[in-house]
Amino acid sequence: MTRPLIKICGLSTPQTLDAALDAGAAMIGLVFFAKSPRNVPLDQAARLADRARGKAEIAALTVDADDGLIADIMREVRPDWLQLHGSETPERCAELKARHGVKVMKALGVSQATDVEKAAGYAGVVDKLLFDAKPPKDAVLPGGNGVAFDWTLLRGLDLGVPVMLSGGLNPQTVAEALRISGVNEVDVSSGVERERGVKDETLIRAFIAEAERAGEETR
Numbered sequence: 001m002t003r004p005l006i007k008i009c010g011l012s013t014p015q016t017l018d019a020a021l022d023a024g025a026a027m028i029g030l031v032f033f034a035k036s037p038r039n040v041p042l043d044q045a046a047r048l049a050d051r052a053r054g055k056a057e058i059a060a061l062t063v064d065a066d067d068g069l070i071a072d073i074m075r076e077v078r079p080d081w082l083q084l085h086g087s088e089t090p091e092r093c094a095e096l097k098a099r100h101g102v103k104v105m106k107a108l109g110v111s112q113a114t115d116v117e118k119a120a121g122y123a124g125v126v127d128k129l130l131f132d133a134k135p136p137k138d139a140v141l142p143g144g145n146g147v148a149f150d151w152t153l154l155r156g157l158d159l160g161v162p163v164m165l166s167g168g169l170n171p172q173t174v175a176e177a178l179r180i181s182g183v184n185e186v187d188v189s190s191g192v193e194r195e196r197g198v199k200d201e202t203l204i205r206a207f208i209a210e211a212e213r214a215g216e217e218t219r
């Protein structure tokens, strides 16, 4: 395994952002979804993005956002990536990519093998696929719920596009998730929080250290 690519999502303070950058996160995520406890207003997000720029790639997470919100994010925050975590179609992904000249990561919920097969429809369109667990029935959020899925479903997957794994990862499980899934990119939100929506610098550092240790062991 080469060095894993690690994304820390749902950052909202300079302190936790700095911990992620200092520990080696290659990508950071800012959430633009009002129902999320990690939602950040545009001005706050712009300041965090400026702090991260040049040190890690910046992903703006949206959920079926309208054109107005996407345009505001692109203008104020200037992310490298749009992480589309709703029910955006391949056509909508292609439209946003072309209009804004931004890389697009489409998140897909997984509970069984057929969910992974559906990814083929996005493979020639997006720049990255993010596999997350399907949300529990009563969940308010489509992601960020700390729920894992069967990592073996991703083994041997080759769609010709980079793949990232998320869903219920934490410092205790990330190494095993990398080994079992065969995927080399991971994303975490709840698993590095001391309480819902509140990131913890020690957990962020532990998560990145564990992921990197797993990468070294298999090299």
Ligand SMILES: O=C(O)c1ccccc1N[C@@H]1O[C@H](COP(=O)(O)O)[C@@H](O)[C@H]1O
Pocket: 009, 010, 029, 031, 033, 036, 037, 038, 039, 061, 063, 085, 130, 132, 141, 142, 143, 144, 145, 146, 147, 166, 167, 168, 169, 187, 188, 189, 190, 191
């Ligand atoms: O983090 C959120 O609040 C969020 C809101 C809406 C959609 C997705 C969200 N987060 C993403 O969900 C996955 C899994 O997160 P977790 O580690 O299980 O908490 C991850 O890709 C986040 O970027």
